[in-house]
Amino acid sequence: MLSRRGDSVKKLDNDAFVNMRSGASVLEADSYGDKVLLLADGTIVKLFRRKRWLSSAAWYPYAKRFADNAASLRRLGIRVPEILDLFRIPSIERDAVRYQPLPGRTLREIRREALDAGIEQELKEAFTRFVVSLHDSGVYFRSLHLGNVVYTPDHEFGLIDISDARIVDRPLRKYERARNLKRLQGIEGESEWVDLTSVVDAHRKRREARV
Ligand SMILES: Nc1ncnc2c1ncn2[C@@H]1O[C@H](COP(=O)(O)OP(=O)(O)O)[C@@H](O)[C@H]1O
Ligand SMILES: [Mg+2]
Known part of the structure; x- marks a missing residue:
């Protein structure tokens, strides 16, 4: 500090x-x-x-x-x-x-357009991969919901509202990954944006890849 x-x-x-x-x-x-x-x-x-x-x-x-x-x-x-x-x-x-400001708009703002443009499923899958990469990097983003994630013009995701994020120097554990999704899962219309199974399984896949 x-x-x-x-x-x-x-x-x-x-x-x-x-x-x-x-x-x-x-x-x-x-x-x-x-x-x-x-x-x-x-x-x-x-x-x-x-x-x-x-x-x-x-x-x-x-x-x-x-x-x-x-x-x-x-x-x-x-x-x-x-x-x-x-x-x-x-x-x-x-x-x-x-x-x-991070260039781009929040996922909450573009959700509707993504649906209309027929790219919603693709965006959800990319978002799930982003969440997995956060967890693999040791990022526990407590404020994980669509209003705090920006989609940038070059098709990357970014985080805003980061004061209560926690970063550890190891990949997150399985229960931490599951717990980190709790808040998002409680929000109507946003819970299905992350595939829980993929996120939690990512932990196992990492372990298997190591042995
Ligand atoms: N870096 C940023 N890039 C783009 N928009 C932002 C950025 N930071 C804040 N905003 C806009 O401001 C709003 C509130 O920011 P946020 O930090 O999430 O505040 P709150 O504590 O109220 O959730 C966001 O919903 C977004 O519309
Ligand atoms: Mg916010």
């Missing part, structure tokens, strides 16, 4: 924040306020509420986890947004990460 060059946290006073967000549109918000902003310059700012001290978010802020995970995932060859800045914004009690 040592601060590396380029990802030090900058403190933004309220004027600077108001200035940054002028002309921005709100991409996501909840009852606590804005969560994701699209700035006038086309970059995205994701805001995280600062948690009470004593919680893990106080000593390892989500914005920093987002940036660290981006670096780790990129090293594994997985497409992620390019991190530009980390901010602390005391006036609104938020931490923030600013990034260049």
